[in-house]
Amino acid sequence: MKGFRILISILFLFISSTALSSGVSIQKISEQLHILSGKEYETNIGLIATEDGLVLIDPMPGNNQLSGLNEAIQSIHNEPISFILNTHAHSDHTGGNEYFKKQGGKLIENTFNLDGFTHIKVKSHSEIDNIYYHKESNSIFVGDVFDTSWHPTFYSGGIKGFNEAIDAILNLGDDQSLIIPGHGVPSSKSSLLEFRKNTFEWTNKIQELHQKGMSMEEIMIDTQVKDIVEKFNVNNKSPFLPKKAYRRFIERTISVINNEKSL
Numbered sequence: 001m002k003g004f005r006i007l008i009s010i011l012f013l014f015i016s017s018t019a020l021s022s023g024v025s026i027q028k029i030s031e032q033l034h035i036l037s038g039k040e041y042e043t044n045i046g047l048i049a050t051e052d053g054l055v056l057i058d059p060m061p062g063n064n065q066l067s068g069l070n071e072a073i074q075s076i077h078n079e080p081i082s083f084i085l086n087t088h089a090h091s092d093h094t095g096g097n098e099y100f101k102k103q104g105g106k107l108i109e110n111t112f113n114l115d116g117f118t119h120i121k122v123k124s125h126s127e128i129d130n131i132y133y134h135k136e137s138n139s140i141f142v143g144d145v146f147d148t149s150w151h152p153t154f155y156s157g158g159i160k161g162f163n164e165a166i167d168a169i170l171n172l173g174d175d176q177s178l179i180i181p182g183h184g185v186p187s188s189k190s191s192l193l194e195f196r197k198n199t200f201e202w203t204n205k206i207q208e209l210h211q212k213g214m215s216m217e218e219i220m221i222d223t224q225v226k227d228i229v230e231k232f233n234v235n236n237k238s239p240f241l242p243k244k245a246y247r248r249f250i251e252r253t254i255s256v257i258n259n260e261k262s263l
């Protein structure tokens with residue numbers, strides 16, 4: 001009987017901890033700043049407590065996890081969201097907007113006047129990438145201009161737009177600023193610099209091999225190309241990129257290079 005009761009309490013513990021987190025993980029950076037994330041997209045969702053209320057950045061943990069996200073937020077602050085920000089318009093970042101708007105959250109789009117925030121617009125991953133710097137928590141939300149879980153995706157702004165975006169981010173904050181990528185681990189400016197260096201190494205190498213007339217298949221098995229891609233694999237995932245994604249990354253890089261030549 002005793003064993004049975006222990007089993008029941010272990011089961012209960014297990015259930016209550018999963019119910020509490022609801023598949024949404026919480027990273028506490030400071031009293032003011034938390035980063036939440038769901039399994040489906042692993043988008044970094046920022047939660048910042050300000051004098052004007054709670055600010056939520058990129059609320060998308062997954063289609064079935066919005067109430068889980070809400071529970072996680074309530075477990076931290078127990079107050080409704082006042083403002084919603086998006087780093088860009090893709091659904092893995094905006095998917096929860098309506099859910100939190102219905103609860104009274106105000107979506108802030110173009111007219112930006114939130115105290116304590118600096119907002120700049122760049123063009124790299126998408127046509128409009130919003131960068132948000134919050135001075136008090138010294139955090140910079142950069143969306144998918146920077147990703148520490150995937151290869152770079154500079155398809156809207158090309159190499160030029162990417163470089164300008166990174167420069168603009170580096171101009172915000174200071175050396176201690178926390179850089180929050182769209183997906184993957186929160187990082188520092190030195191990781192961002194490393195990401196830029198690896199990206200240039202990648203685009204230069206692809207350009208060189210493409211100009212030599214190498215075929216897609218030849219580029220895909222080139223050992224230097226493979227080595228550069230592994231530099232983006234900061235969490236040592238194995239395999240890092242599915243073959244289809246790897247091929248597409250090369251194809252899209254070539255189209256960016258061709259596009260820039262024609263400018």
Ligand SMILES: [Zn+2]
Nearest residue numbers: 090092144182
């Ligand atoms: Zn994304």
